[in-house]
Amino acid sequence: MGTALFITAVFILVAGTAVNGCPLSDRAALLAFKAALHEPYLGIFKSWTGHDCCHKWYGISCDPTTKRVADINLRGESEDPIFQKAHRTGYMNGSISPAICKLTRLSSVIIADWKGISGVIPKCITSLPFLRILDLIGNQISGEIPFDIGKLSRLTVLNVADNRITGRMPRSIANLSSLMHLDLRNNLISGTIPQNFGKLRMLSRALLSGNRIYGPIPYTISYIYRLSDLDLSLNRISGPIPESIGKMAVLATLNLDGNKISGKLPATLMNSSISILNLSRNAIEGNIPDVFGPRSYFMMIDLSYNNLKGPIPKSISSASYIGHLDLSHNHLCGAIPAGSWFEHLEASSFINNDCLCGKPLKTC
Numbered sequence: 001m002g003t004a005l006f007i008t009a010v011f012i013l014v015a016g017t018a019v020n021g022c023p024l025s026d027r028a029a030l031l032a033f034k035a036a037l038h039e040p041y042l043g044i045f046k047s048w049t050g051h052d053c054c055h056k057w058y059g060i061s062c063d064p065t066t067k068r069v070a071d072i073n074l075r076g077e078s079e080d081p082i083f084q085k086a087h088r089t090g091y092m093n094g095s096i097s098p099a100i101c102k103l104t105r106l107s108s109v110i111i112a113d114w115k116g117i118s119g120v121i122p123k124c125i126t127s128l129p130f131l132r133i134l135d136l137i138g139n140q141i142s143g144e145i146p147f148d149i150g151k152l153s154r155l156t157v158l159n160v161a162d163n164r165i166t167g168r169m170p171r172s173i174a175n176l177s178s179l180m181h182l183d184l185r186n187n188l189i190s191g192t193i194p195q196n197f198g199k200l201r202m203l204s205r206a207l208l209s210g211n212r213i214y215g216p217i218p219y220t221i222s223y224i225y226r227l228s229d230l231d232l233s234l235n236r237i238s239g240p241i242p243e244s245i246g247k248m249a250v251l252a253t254l255n256l257d258g259n260k261i262s263g264k265l266p267a268t269l270m271n272s273s274i275s276i277l278n279l280s281r282n283a284i285e286g287n288i289p290d291v292f293g294p295r296s297y298f299m300m301i302d303l304s305y306n307n308l309k310g311p312i313p314k315s316i317s318s319a320s321y322i323g324h325l326d327l328s329h330n331h332l333c334g335a336i337p338a339g340s341w342f343e344h345l346e347a348s349s350f351i352n353n354d355c356l357c358g359k360p361l362k363t364c
Ligand SMILES: *[C@@H]1O[C@H](CO)[C@@H](O)[C@H](O)[C@H]1NC(C)=O
Pocket: 038, 040, 093, 094, 095
């Protein structure tokens, strides 16, 4: 009996694996990861005890066959009972230990909304060949996105929004051939959008708002035929809007507000699949193209604070829907077209132009 136990124990040590549990090396890596973090309010790491890190360790799941750690899923805002019991959202400080790179079968790393985690994204993260999801939203992470992020050929989600990331968007980002969701919003990212951004053929959401990105919108963006949501707002982007953007098949939201965009409004935008269009606070000039038609369906169209001149085009009455419209703070002139879309609009949609008149402004 004693001998049998002894033999089993030796076998475990030799194989480096706990019985039916995670490898000792994965367990050690998780403990090193935990040691670099401090979570004072919920006690999520109290469950990280015992030999089998695949068994009831909060936020950890393993591949059922190999028992290797596959997912780290730690969200600081969640419906989980642990949060309800504590009557609060999560908070953690500390940093993300490079020890996680020893978890070589990781498929997802979600360490989101802990508000206080600082330090950098471990550079070695790009050596995790199976990584599909990297979600670090809502922390205080600084430093740059690893320059060789493009090595993560299986990555579908890259979300580092609401942190303090600096540096420019790595050129290799265009090599993320599986990427579907890119969210870099509200960081300190500078530099230009890589010219070959259009290589990201799987991308459906590109959210880069609230950074310090400058330079032109690469026309290659319009090659991304699955792109439905493009948000470049509140940056320092300049140059014209590529006409090809209005021809994209499924683009539904285009937010370019709060940049330095100049040139004319491409006619393609008025007659496109776009239903949310915010171009407010730029330097767009010329007339509003008179090409609205049955294909024009806008939940929201905000062209305020530009240098648009001329009349509001008559064809706008033939749009199939216009919910919210803001043309204020331009140099428009002439009679506001009559039409059902304007019945519900208030004067604020038209104020501060050169000489617009008619309902809801004063009669012409
Ligand atoms: C985390 O916050 C605690 C106070 O809540 C502080 O004592 C500790 O030094 C902080 N640790 C790091 C790594 O910032």
